[in-house]
Amino acid sequence: MQDYAPQQGSPLLLPAPRVDSIRNDLQIQTLTTGANSALKRWPKVTVNSPKLLTRPGFVPTWKPFWQKPKTIQVAFPDIIEFQEPKAESEKKELRRLKPPQASGEGEEASAEKKKKPTRIKPPDDLLSMEDRLFYILQPPLENWLSGQELVMPFEPFAYQYEGIAWLFSQKSALLADEMGLGKTMQTITAVRLLLRSGQVRRVLMVCPKPLIPNWQREFKLWSEELPVTTMEGDSARRKMLWEMQSIPVLLTNYEILVRDLQNMEEEEYPRFDLVVLDESQRIKNRDSLTSEVIRRIPRRRSWSLTGTPIENRPEELASLFEFMGVVPARSSPDMRQLKKLSDVYILRRTKDLVQPDMPPRLDRDAVLELSPAQQSAYDIAEKEGVVQLNDMGDEITIQHVFELVMRLKQITNCDPLTGESAKKDRLLADMEEIAASGAKAILFSQWTKTIDWLAEYTKPFGALVYHGGVPTTKREPILKQFKEDPNSHLLLMSYGTGAVGLNLQFSQYVFLYDRWWNPAVEDQAINRAHRIGVANPVIVTRFICKDTIEERIDLVLRQKRELFEKILGDGDASTTSLSLNAAEVFGLFDLKARSDKGTRSIGPTSEKAA
Amino acid sequence: MADSKKRPPCVLGFYKTVTHVTGDICGGVLITSHLGRPIEFQCSLPVRPNATQQTLYGSSLLPFLKGELIAEALHDKLEAKPDIVFVDDPEAVSDTIWGTIPVLCFAEVKDWLSRSIKGKSASLSPAQQERFEKMEPLLKQHVPDSADLSEPLVRVEQALKEAMGQAA
Numbered sequence: 039m040q041d042y043a044p045q046q047g048s049p050l051l052l053p054a055p056r057v058d059s060i061r062n063d064l065q066i067q068t069l070t071t072g073a074n075s076a077l078k079r080w081p082k083v084t085v086n087s088p089k090l091l092t093r094p095g096f097v098p099t100w101k102p103f104w105q106k107p108k109t110i111q112v113a114f115p116d117i118i119e120f121q122e123p124k125a126e127s128e129k130k131e132l133r134r135l136k137p138p139q140a141s142g143e144g145e146e147a148s149a150e151k152k153k154k155p156t157r158i159k160p161p162d163d164l165l166s167m168e169d170r171l172f173y174i175l176q177p178p179l180e181n182w183l184s185g186q187e188l189v190m191p192f193e194p195f196a197y198q199y200e201g202i203a204w205l206f207s208q209k210s211a212l213l214a215d216e217m218g219l220g221k222t223m224q225t226i227t228a229v230r231l232l233l234r235s236g237q238v239r240r241v242l243m244v245c246p247k248p249l250i251p252n253w254q255r256e257f258k259l260w261s262e263e264l265p266v267t268t269m270e271g272d273s274a275r276r277k278m279l280w281e282m283q284s285i286p287v288l289l290t291n292y293e294i295l296v297r298d299l300q301n302m303e304e305e306e307y308p309r310f311d312l313v314v315l316d317e318s319q320r321i322k323n324r325d326s327l328t329s330e331v332i333r334r335i336p337r338r339r340s341w342s343l344t345g346t347p348i349e350n351r352p353e354e355l356a357s358l359f360e361f362m363g364v365v366p367a368r369s370s371p372d373m374r375q376l377k378k379l380s381d382v383y384i385l386r387r388t389k390d391l392v393q394p395d396m397p398p399r400l401d402r403d404a405v406l407e408l409s410p411a412q413q414s415a416y417d418i419a420e421k422e423g424v425v426q427l428n429d430m431g432d433e434i435t436i437q438h439v440f441e442l443v444m445r446l447k448q449i450t451n452c453d454p455l456t457g458e459s460a461k462k463d464r465l466l467a468d469m470e471e472i473a474a475s476g477a478k479a480i481l482f483s484q485w486t487k488t489i490d491w492l493a494e495y496t497k498p499f500g501a502l503v504y505h506g507g508v509p510t511t512k513r514e515p516i517l518k519q520f521k522e523d524p525n526s527h528l529l530l531m532s533y534g535t536g537a538v539g540l541n542l543q544f545s546q547y548v549f550l551y552d553r554w555w556n557p558a559v560e561d562q563a564i565n566r567a568h569r570i571g572v573a574n575p576v577i578v579t580r581f582i583c584k585d586t587i588e589e590r591i592d593l594v595l596r597q598k599r600e601l602f603e604k605i606l607g608d609g610d611a612s613t614t615s616l617s618l619n620a621a622e623v624f625g626l627f628d629l630k631a632r633s634d635k636g637t638r639s640i641g642p643t644s645e646k647a648a
Numbered sequence: 649m650a651d652s653k654k655r656p657p658c659v660l661g662f663y664k665t666v667t668h669v670t671g672d673i674c675g676g677v678l679i680t681s682h683l684g685r686p687i688e689f690q691c692s693l694p695v696r697p698n699a700t701q702q703t704l705y706g707s708s709l710l711p712f713l714k715g716e717l718i719a720e721a722l723h724d725k726l727e728a729k730p731d732i733v734f735v736d737d738p739e740a741v742s743d744t745i746w747g748t749i750p751v752l753c754f755a756e757v758k759d760w761l762s763r764s765i766k767g768k769s770a771s772l773s774p775a776q777q778e779r780f781e782k783m784e785p786l787l788k789q790h791v792p793d794s795a796d797l798s799e800p801l802v803r804v805e806q807a808l809k810e811a812m813g814q815a816a
Contacts, residue, residue, distance in 0.1 A: 102704060106721040107675075110811070112689040155799070157806075167811060171691075174807045177684040178799070235685075 112171045115236030120263040120286075155180050156199035161207050162382060173207045182231065191259055194223070195570070197392040202227045204385050209339045210362035212318070214386040217345040217562050218543075218569025219393075222256045225314060225343060230261040233286055238311035238339065240283065244332070245316035247291040248535055251514045253316070254289065269294050280308045292320055296331045309336040318342035321361055322354035324368075333361055345565070346558040347384065352376055359383070389568075397575045399568040404579050408450065408586065409458040416449045416586060443587055450583040451488050451552055461551060461581045462495060468579070472547055473499045473527040478520070479547035480529045482536065482563045484554060489530045492551070500525045505532035517542075533559055536566065543572040550580045553588055557595050656681035658790040661730030661749070662800040663722070665714045665740050666808040672696050673710075674812050675718035675740075676804045679728045682790040684800060690722045691811055715742035723747075731783050734770075736801050743773035750780040754798050766797050 155178030160170040176182075179199045183190050194202070198220050205211055205228035215221050232238040243266075245253055250268060257266045269279055269290035276298055279288065288310075299307060313335055315321065321329040340362045348355055355376055359365040364383055371379065389396055408416055423442040427434055452459040465481070472479050483489050486505045493503050500523065502516050513535075520529045521544060529542070533554050545567040554560050560580075568576040582588045660682065665675040676691035695718060697709055705712045714737065723745055733746050736754040743751060752763065752770040760771035763780070765787065772780055791797070 102700075104701065104717055106724070107692040107695045107718055109690050109692050109721055109725045111725065111727075112686075112691075114686045114688065117685065157803075160810075170810055171689060171807045174810055175678060175686045175689055175803050177680075177686075177803070181684055181795075181799070 110167070112168050112175065114172070114175075118234055118236050118239075120234075120265070154196075156196070156203050158203045158207050161209070164207075176206075176235075179203055179231075183227070188230070188234065189262075190227075194220075194227070195392070197387055198224050198227075201385060201387075202231070205341065206231055208341070208383075210364050210383050211340075212342040212344070212347060212358055212362065212384045214344055214347045214384050216386070216388045217565030218572075219387060219389065220570050221343050221345070222253070222316075223260055225316075225341070226257055226260045229287065229312065229314070230264060232312065233264065239286065240310050241287045241312045241314065242308075242310045242335070242337075243287060243289045243314050243316070244292060244295055245289070246320065247293060248510065248513065249316060250289060250291055251510075252540060257287070257289075269298075273298070292328055296328050299331050299335070300327065304334055307335055311337070312339040312341065313337045314341045314343065315361070316343045318344045318358055318361070319346055319354065322357050324353075324357035324360055329357060329361070333367075345562060347386075355380070393570070396570075397572055399564065399576045399578060401578045401580070403592075404464060404581050405584050405589075406460040406464055406581060408583050409453065409460050409463075411453040411456040411458040412449060412460065412583075415453050415455065416446060419445055419449055420587075443591075446587040447552055448485070448488075450586050450588055451483070451485070452491065460583065462492065464581065465492070465549060465551070466495060468547075468549075469496060469499045469528060476524065477547060478527050478529070478545045479549060480531055480536070480542055480545050480567060481549040481551055482531050482533050482554075482560075483551040484533055485552075486532055488551065489532060492530055496528050496530070499527040501528040501530055502526055503530050504536050505530075506535045508535075531563075533563055536563065540566045541569065541571075542566040543569045546574050546576055548576060548578045550578070553580065553582070553591055553595075555591075655728070656683075656685075656687070656790075658682040658786045659687065659728060659730045660684075660791070660797075660800070661726075661733040662804055663719060663733055663735045663740060664801050664804040664808065665718060665737065666805055666812065668694060668812050670694075670696075672812070673713050673718065674808050675714065675722060676808045676811075677719075677722045677726065677733075678800050678804045678807070679726065679730055680800055682787075683792070684795065686803075688726065688728045689804075689807065690725050691808060692718050692721055694812060711739045711742075714740040716745055719745045731786060732780070734797055734801065736798060738771075741771075741773070743775050748779060750776040750783065752780070754801075766791060766793065766795055768797060 157178050158173045158176045160173040164170055164173075179202055182188060183194070201213060201215065201220075201224040205213060205224060213221050213224065215224075229238070229241055229243075233241070243253060254266065254268065257264060264287055265285070266287045266289055267279060267285045269276055269288060271279075276294065279285065280298060280302075313332070315332065321332055323329060342358050342362060344358075347358060352373060353370065356365060356369070356371055359371070359376075359379055360367060360369070362383060364379060365371055407413075420442075423445065427438060427442065430438065448454070451461060469479065481489075481492070483492070486507050489503055489505050490507075493501050502520050504513060504516050508516065516529075517540065520526050520542075529536075529545070543566075548564050548567050550560060550563070554563075564576070564578050568578075580592075582592055658681075660680050661677055662680070663675065663677045665673055667673050672694035673696075674692055674694045676689065678686060679688040680686050695713060697705075697713060701712070702709055719740065719742055730749060733749055733751045734754065735741055735751060738753060738755050738757045741751055741753045741757055741760075750772065752765060752772055753760070754768060754770050756762075757771040757773075760773050761777060763770050763772045765784075
């Protein structure tokens, strides 16, 4: 063995490897057995699956397992089906009708509107997720109402779809659309959808007595399949109707409702899923018997309908909110709170907003000189009246002033001695022209006496009379005749009976023969003619006698129009429905009101006047 | 007035998932009548994939979550089984979870057949072609031609967003 230890002071050097060689020429003997050729063949491979005799020793024991996500269910009530009305063939024709397009509205604009489906949104105050999802998952109203599932006689306007969708989801709602925009139709359709979808089963519809036929007619038009029962008959029959649970829609008026329910124990009160108050300003006074009785009705949903949610004071709105259950009993929300509540619970649209291209309403004041006889009578009455008032000193009351105002207003309508009337002369002149053109006009007055008196002079124009003195059963035929008779050109109406709820949009002219105390009532009257479906401009003529009490009243009312706009929003010209208060009536004659009566409204109620 | 408890002639299902900004996924299925009226709605609570799932499924994680995990949970809970299910997300389709119910996707899906239904193009799994052809006459007969079959998916999406908003 070589020594590899390095020498002292010399570098490490490895020795060269040693190579040994081995002989590989080994001799192999091949035997002649045939095994050699067998080795050269490819082997055949087959697979057998024998059963294992014992459990195998190695099996992977883990496999992926994921816990299933938790789920939430939203249940939908069963659909309620109503018996479809007969005469299907006639209705099919009706379905094809379309609403009148506002002039100037092109097809492109309509198509654009149709592209946006109206979805039902859950109200902001609805907290339960299931309830919120219920509304979100409803189909767009257009799908619902396009004839696939429910038949509509006319296609609603886009804002009406929005109104229906809003009402559908609201438990507390005040639909305060301006008169003529279709509050009735929107309410009926929302009620229809709620009934059909099983959300409500029993609805109470309350309206002023003169409007019962109107609601019956509108229900038949917009939801023919819904059975509507009108509360009428003797007390035994009415009691039975109140107790019947299977009536889907019960239609009644305020008077019957109060009369029947005030005699019941509170635990006997009928229970409703929805109570709708039409012309709900009827409960503006929260201390009135009507308000108290209505608030006691057990109900799940409370809707109010009115074009004039505030007639005199903001507190009236609080009374409506109390009925709707959004403010505590007897509470007095301030202006800021009222505004906040209005944003949530009130839906109000004006014609300017939703129908900018609707044929306009053209207002014109016909300022007339009194006839000589009228002037003489007026001067004497005013002079004597003011002298008398001044002589009364501290004994003077609002009633004394009010009587004088009424006397003077009557003289401006007609001189009681001679029958001379500047207004009548002007009316007859205008009617000549209107009748010749085949158009129709409606005239409003505060007094039924004036209406009957005018009827004599306007017979040549086929004048018809519609006021509180006309029996209810005769009123519908009168409206029908006015609509259909080509020789009937004039309908004489009282503010109290004719100002609300009627559809007279085929009339192109409106005359306000004398001024009402409240411009909102005048607006309601005018909107009988100027409403959705109107094809032509509506010309409104207000008769105002020069240098008379009428001019002074007109001035005061105009000044007051702006006062309450801020509660219900800007640009709302028709909400300012303010009667004259005592101080303002005293002011008409430069008299001073007693301090404790300064804010009392002295306007008569519309019912009394009718 | 009578409650209508009978099953509509054709029951439609609409399945959709929504992904929250946090990465949670929520799914919902809306069952409607042939006219789009809701019959039942099931939605899942938000699902967040865990680390194991992310590792195991990798790039197929979303199809697993949407098309299998959530869809299966909803399918199992449904009381009203639909005749057909519509989806609009290729990741949410699965031709096994829904069993014998054909699934149509309003988007292109690789290797699926192209079909047209009520004016909309859709994809159909070749494995479900036969089943779909059996129920197609039902759709033609009962679902109105004017119906927009993708509209209910918008409702499901809004409902899921509302649910996730409240759950968050």
